[in-house]
Amino acid sequence: MRSTVDCRKIVVLGSPNVGKTSIIQRYVHDQFKDSYAATLGFNIYTRYITIADKQVGLSIWDVGGQEAFKKFAFRYLIEADAAIFVSDVTKPETIDDLVVWNEKLDEILNRKIPKIILFNKIDMDFDFNLISDRLTESKARAEFHGMVFASAKTGQNVIDIFSMIAKMLTSWNETFGVPKKQMINFNGAFEDRSLPIVFFSNDSCTWCKPVLECINSLSAEFPLDIKLVNIDINKDLASEYGIQSLPTIIIGNKTVVGDSDEKIFRSIITDEFFRLFAEKI
Numbered sequence: 001m002r003s004t005v006d007c008r009k010i011v012v013l014g015s016p017n018v019g020k021t022s023i024i025q026r027y028v029h030d031q032f033k034d035s036y037a038a039t040l041g042f043n044i045y046t047r048y049i050t051i052a053d054k055q056v057g058l059s060i061w062d063v064g065g066q067e068a069f070k071k072f073a074f075r076y077l078i079e080a081d082a083a084i085f086v087s088d089v090t091k092p093e094t095i096d097d098l099v100v101w102n103e104k105l106d107e108i109l110n111r112k113i114p115k116i117i118l119f120n121k122i123d124m125d126f127d128f129n130l131i132s133d134r135l136t137e138s139k140a141r142a143e144f145h146g147m148v149f150a151s152a153k154t155g156q157n158v159i160d161i162f163s164m165i166a167k168m169l170t171s172w173n174e175t176f177g178v179p180k181k182q183m184i185n186f187n188g189a190f191e192d193r194s195l196p197i198v199f200f201s202n203d204s205c206t207w208c209k210p211v212l213e214c215i216n217s218l219s220a221e222f223p224l225d226i227k228l229v230n231i232d233i234n235k236d237l238a239s240e241y242g243i244q245s246l247p248t249i250i251i252g253n254k255t256v257v258g259d260s261d262e263k264i265f266r267s268i269i270t271d272e273f274f275r276l277f278a279e280k281i
């Protein structure tokens, strides 16, 4: 019997030691190992996920981060449907490698696919400032469609990475290179040239409050149309967007999961504002 399951290929890329294998192991087997064994070449994992009542098979390609494996990039990047770029929050310099991987991917694919930046190891001490400085200077920033702060060790926000990718794949618009569903137009926001932002939270999410304050403070600089969605009350909207962890913030067509800082939000808002409105101004 022929399988009718829709299968998609996701490539996981980034510097050595950032936790690519660990993130996949956490997602696929719910396991974590403290020891490090470099991935030689690449390994493929499979997991099925249900999106909008449809089963999607995710074929997850774990690519060894060592320099030598870049030479064979064509072998594993070809026909990728989505990419996860992994960086280590304790080593901001690992953001630089994402630009290199991204260029390789674009060169081989020659088309737009959903891309997510994953900041791993948030269970460790790290300096948000160093991350945001590096990210705002990096060319990789404007290229991604989602950003998740996660930990393979604790499992925090790991499921969001793959459900976000699966959702994007099912609503991907080849022409515009954006997930259609995320082009939200609340209260005529586009007509007013204000940037739509949807902030998913609930009453018990105390750590969501400073993040919301941070975004609110940016409305002095940018015309923002911020819609707050309490997921306990708006259950339908939360399930339509597949919200798993809080806060989840949709800014234009970019999604951010987890804590972030003002500088990162400012740079995402600037990117999205210009992408959506620049040619119309």
Ligand SMILES: Nc1nc2c(ncn2[C@@H]2O[C@H](COP(=O)(O)OP(=O)(O)OP(=O)(O)O)[C@@H](O)[C@H]2O)c(=O)[nH]1
Pocket (backbone or CB within 6 Å): 014, 015, 016, 017, 018, 019, 020, 021, 022, 023, 033, 034, 035, 036, 037, 038, 039, 040, 063, 064, 065, 066, 120, 121, 122, 123, 124, 150, 151, 152, 153, 154
């Ligand atoms: N504290 C902490 N350590 C982590 C986390 N994720 C991975 N590690 C550790 O980081 C090291 C590298 O993890 P790997 O998953 O093997 O890294 P990789 O990116 O696959 O490395 P390459 O295969 O060489 O490209 C291991 O010692 C892991 O235990 C995390 O979220 N928190």
Ligand SMILES: [Mg+2]
Pocket (backbone or CB within 6 Å): 020, 021, 022, 037, 038, 039, 062, 063, 064, 065
């Ligand atoms: Mg590995």
